[in-house]
Amino acid sequence: MAHVGLLEDNSRIARLCATMLHYAGHQVTIYQHPLECLQALLPPRTLADEQRSSEVETHTPPIDVLILDLHLPDIDGIEVLHYLRSSPHTRYMPLIFCTAAAPHEVDRALQIAPNASFVEKPFKLQTLMGAVAKAVKAQV
Numbered sequence: 288m289a290h291v292g293l294l295e296d297n298s299r300i301a302r303l304c305a306t307m308l309h310y311a312g313h314q315v316t317i318y319q320h321p322l323e324c325l326q327a328l329l330p331p332r333t334l335a336d337e338q339r340s341s342e343v344e345t346h347t348p349p350i351d352v353l354i355l356d357l358h359l360p361d362i363d364g365i366e367v368l369h370y371l372r373s374s375p376h377t378r379y380m381p382l383i384f385c386t387a388a389a390p391h392e393v394d395r396a397l398q399i400a401p402n403a404s405f406v407e408k409p410f411k412l413q414t415l416m417g418a419v420a421k422a423v424k425a426q427v
Contacts, residue, residue, distance in 0.1 A: 288312040289423040292350035294324045294367065295385070296359050300408075304354065304385075307412045308419065316350060321362035328353070329374050352381040352422040354415070357388040357396055365392070368399050381422035385415060 291313045295301040298319070305315040318324035328348045353371075357364030364386065371377040382403040384396055393405055402425075404418040 288314070289351040289419070289426075290314045290316065290349065291419060292316050292318060292324065292328070292353040294318045294321065294353060294359065294364075295356050296320070297356075303412075304415065307416065311416055311419075313419065321359050321364075321367050324353075325362075325367065325370055328377050328380075329370065330376055348377055348380060350380075351426060352383065352419060354383045354385050354419070357384060357386040357392055364388070365396060365399070368396055372399055381426050383415070383418045383422060385410065385418075 288311070291308050293301055293304055293308075293315060295304065295317070296319065301317045301319070305317055308315045316327070318327065328350070355364050355367065359367065364384070368382075371380060371382075382400050383406060384393060384403055385406045385408065386393065387408040388396075397403060397405065404422060406415050406418050
């Protein structure tokens with residue numbers, strides 16, 4: 288199965304999703320804060336962008352797919368999305384927006400990541416599981 292990242296600030300929703308994803312055979316990493324997620328997924332930066340270390344050039348994100356809420360503390364999901372899409376290491380990472388965001392926010396996110404899936408909160412766990420299965424299948 289896949290290693291799924293989950294950036295969700297509501298700990299109850301995160302635990303529920305993680306439990307169901309584990310049950311389906313996935314490995315899950317919960318990121319409780321946007322900075323924690325970005326630090327885990329993006330390569331470390333050197334002071335001068337031109338002088339990247341070999342570690343940066345070979346960086347591989349620790350997850351296969353990211354479930355991303357668009358309403359997050361401090362850094363909103365759209366800004367997280369910009370960071371992810373600006374890095375060659377995460378530019379094509381499969382994404383699932385799992386959010387209660389307004390339609391215009393979802394549209395904006397889908398303009399940045401048109402291949403992402405969208406699961407509206409409140410959601411049925413089967414819907415989320417189907418979106419994860421589709422993202423994993425598309426990645427293979």
